[in-house]
Amino acid sequence: MCGIVGILGKSSVSTNLVDALRRLEYRGYDSAGIATIEGPGIERRRAEGKLRNLEKRLIAEPLGGRTGIGHTRWATHGRPTERNAHPHMTAKVSVVHNGIIENFRELRADLEAKGHKFETDTDTEAVVHLITEELDQGAKPVAAVRSALQQLRGAFALGIIFAGEDDLMIAARKGSPLAIGHGSGEMYLGSDAIALAPFTDAITYLEEGDWAVLRRSGAEIFNIDGVPVERPLVKAVASALLIDKGNYRHFMAKEIHEQPEVISHTLANYLDMTQARVRFPDLGIDLSKLTRVTISACGTAYYAGLVAKYWIERYARVPVEIDVASEMRYREAPLPENGLAVFVSQSGETADTLATLRYAKANGQRIASVVNVRTSTIARESHTALPTLAGPEIGVASTKAFTCQLSVLACLAIAIGRARGTISAEQETALVNALMEVPRHVASILRSDEAFVAVAHELSKADDVLYLGRGSSFPIALEGALKLKEISYIHAEGYAAGELKHGPIALIDENVPVVVVAPEDELFEKTVSNLQEVAARGGQVILISDASPEKTGCKLAAHIQMPKVDSFVAPMLYAVPTQLIAYQTAVLMGTDVDQPRNLAKSVTVE
Numbered sequence: 001m002c003g004i005v006g007i008l009g010k011s012s013v014s015t016n017l018v019d020a021l022r023r024l025e026y027r028g029y030d031s032a033g034i035a036t037i038e039g040p041g042i043e044r045r046r047a048e049g050k051l052r053n054l055e056k057r058l059i060a061e062p063l064g065g066r067t068g069i070g071h072t073r074w075a076t077h078g079r080p081t082e083r084n085a086h087p088h089m090t091a092k093v094s095v096v097h098n099g100i101i102e103n104f105r106e107l108r109a110d111l112e113a114k115g116h117k118f119e120t121d122t123d124t125e126a127v128v129h130l131i132t133e134e135l136d137q138g139a140k141p142v143a144a145v146r147s148a149l150q151q152l153r154g155a156f157a158l159g160i161i162f163a164g165e166d167d168l169m170i171a172a173r174k175g176s177p178l179a180i181g182h183g184s185g186e187m188y189l190g191s192d193a194i195a196l197a198p199f200t201d202a203i204t205y206l207e208e209g210d211w212a213v214l215r216r217s218g219a220e221i222f223n224i225d226g227v228p229v230e231r232p233l234v235k236a237v238a239s240a241l242l243i244d245k246g247n248y249r250h251f252m253a254k255e256i257h258e259q260p261e262v263i264s265h266t267l268a269n270y271l272d273m274t275q276a277r278v279r280f281p282d283l284g285i286d287l288s289k290l291t292r293v294t295i296s297a298c299g300t301a302y303y304a305g306l307v308a309k310y311w312i313e314r315y316a317r318v319p320v321e322i323d324v325a326s327e328m329r330y331r332e333a334p335l336p337e338n339g340l341a342v343f344v345s346q347s348g349e350t351a352d353t354l355a356t357l358r359y360a361k362a363n364g365q366r367i368a369s370v371v372n373v374r375t376s377t378i379a380r381e382s383h384t385a386l387p388t389l390a391g392p393e394i395g396v397a398s399t400k401a402f403t404c405q406l407s408v409l410a411c412l413a414i415a416i417g418r419a420r421g422t423i424s425a426e427q428e429t430a431l432v433n434a435l436m437e438v439p440r441h442v443a444s445i446l447r448s449d450e451a452f453v454a455v456a457h458e459l460s461k462a463d464d465v466l467y468l469g470r471g472s473s474f475p476i477a478l479e480g481a482l483k484l485k486e487i488s489y490i491h492a493e494g495y496a497a498g499e500l501k502h503g504p505i506a507l508i509d510e511n512v513p514v515v516v517v518a519p520e521d522e523l524f525e526k527t528v529s530n531l532q533e534v535a536a537r538g539g540q541v542i543l544i545s546d547a548s549p550e551k552t553g554c555k556l557a558a559h560i561q562m563p564k565v566d567s568f569v570a571p572m573l574y575a576v577p578t579q580l581i582a583y584q585t586a587v588l589m590g591t592d593v594d595q596p597r598n599l600a601k602s603v604t605v606e
């Protein structure tokens with residue numbers, strides 16, 4: 001996870017840049033760097049490792065510029081060396097970047113063919129040369145960035161400065177958050193308001209797709225179409241500077257919208273993005289000889305495990321046993337030799353999950369845990385902790401932790417499949433490429449908020465809602481129903497679509513909305529038959545699918561159009577609309593979204 005800062009100051013900014021980076025160190029700390037405008041040029045200092053190494057470098061070789069950008073890195077593309085550390089630059093421009101530029105390989109090939117010389121293995125350098133190319137062609141800085149942004153695919157945040165331009169900084173946000181800070185005769189840029197707290201509490205949060213031109217006199221903000229827009233200036237209160245809601249009404253909304261960023265950080269921890277390969281930690285067991293994977297967890301984390309069962313069985317061809325931890329801990333399940341037990345927990349403190357972990361450990365299983373809190377008990381008691389990089393999750397209803405858990409488990413499935421030879425190198429590349437595109441697709445789903453408000457109006461009138469899905473969409477149906485009931489208090493149940501006619505169909509009438517999670521995969525036709533059964537009985541079908549509504553052959557109450565993706569990654573994307581539907585419904589119902597009644601974030605009792 002990388003941190004970005006930028007300052008247009010009245011005097012030398014290097015000390016303040018480093019101060020701000022220190023507050024962002026939680027986002028990444030394998031290397032750091034700053035660049036400042038020095039006369040007609042740009043100078044930079046970078047250092048591998050912790051921020052203190054950069055500080056030492058700056059004492060030896062100070063920078064005096066009044067305009068500068070800084071970065072603390074969490075490596076995605078390219079090893080954590082000084083050469084790969086940000087800022088990246090040419091003689092004309094310098095860039096700090098957070099996120100992933102998906103099409104960097106194509107851009108790089110194209111720019112190299114035009115004579116640009118690349119020095120690093122990073123995706124960011126493609127952005128630097130792309131802007132330089134525009135400048136070489138005669139574009140002014142703002143036009144050069146506008147054109148470059150149109151050519152970038154992926155989820156990212158950027159801070160950009162230009163040689164000889166002492167009163168200019170450009171920022172862009174697509175998928176990764178960015179905050180602009182307003183000072184008196186000074187302007188700031190940061191990955192979050194926490195970084196800017198020592199300098200200002202007057203903050204403007206860029207919205208998805210926004211880019212901004214900063215000068216000491218203020219900021220001009222443009223939306224994704226290049227149209228000037230006004231974004232509110234908010235006062236960040238002291239306590240909010242620790243746990244910050246940004247410009248969102250609820251933590252849950254913020255956390256839903258953080259997903260492009262945190263998924264990409266989590267994926268970057270388990271993938272070699274440059275080679276399109278999985279780079280998974282050694283689990284201390286020969287994966288090629290695995291006899292069984294046993295998964296256990298509670299609630300939303302359990303549903304992440306259930307998706308993993310579909311993935312591991314299908315792609316790695318290993319039997320997977322899964323149960324909720326509150327059951328598994330007392331079942332005295334026999335566990336095999338050479339077995340891997342995987343525990344999934346956001347908090348890492350859930351009592352039932354921990355008890356099951358101890359049971360599995362005592363029964364000779366190798367223990368891996370997918371946790372969001374690295375220092376948690378579950379992490380500490382595991383042989384290997386597999387962290388999700390979701391950042392603190394404050395909303396009680398789990399959202400970003402879930403999709404980050406899926407990110408880790410998807411990589412685990414590929415790692416086991418590769419070790420067992422059930423996935424070829426080519427298939428691995430294709431699956432990894434599909435994973436790398438997930439943050440961008442999630443960002444695109446998050447842009448269609450209005451569709452979810454319309455669905456929420458339907459659901460808020462209902463007493464009961466059903467969610468249906470098949471294959472790896474079944475756990476997403478379960479998760480969607482859980483999300484809705486826990487924050488809106490509307491009764492909701494998830495079913496495997498094929499189970500409908502074995503009982504739940506008796507519930508269907510015109511008052512029961514049915515949310516159908518149905519990517520157009522090899523099971524789509526089967527799910528459509530179930531959907532028709534619902535429609536024929538007057539049920540209100542809300543379809544979440546990449547297929548066109550006509551393909552269902554029946555009248556839909558609503559259709560959430562999803563992007564076309566490899567079916568492997570579909571659960572990671574289809575979770576997002578179910579979160580937004582639940583969130584918007586709860587907002588309409590006026591419930592306490594972040595702290596729904598009776599629920600606790602960390603369940604440390606049975």
Ligand code: F6R
Binds near residue numbers: 300301302346347603
């Ligand atoms: C639902 C939710 C819960 C948790 C469950 C396990 O939105 O958050 O169902 O998933 O209590 O908690 P962790 O993941 O902390 O073990």
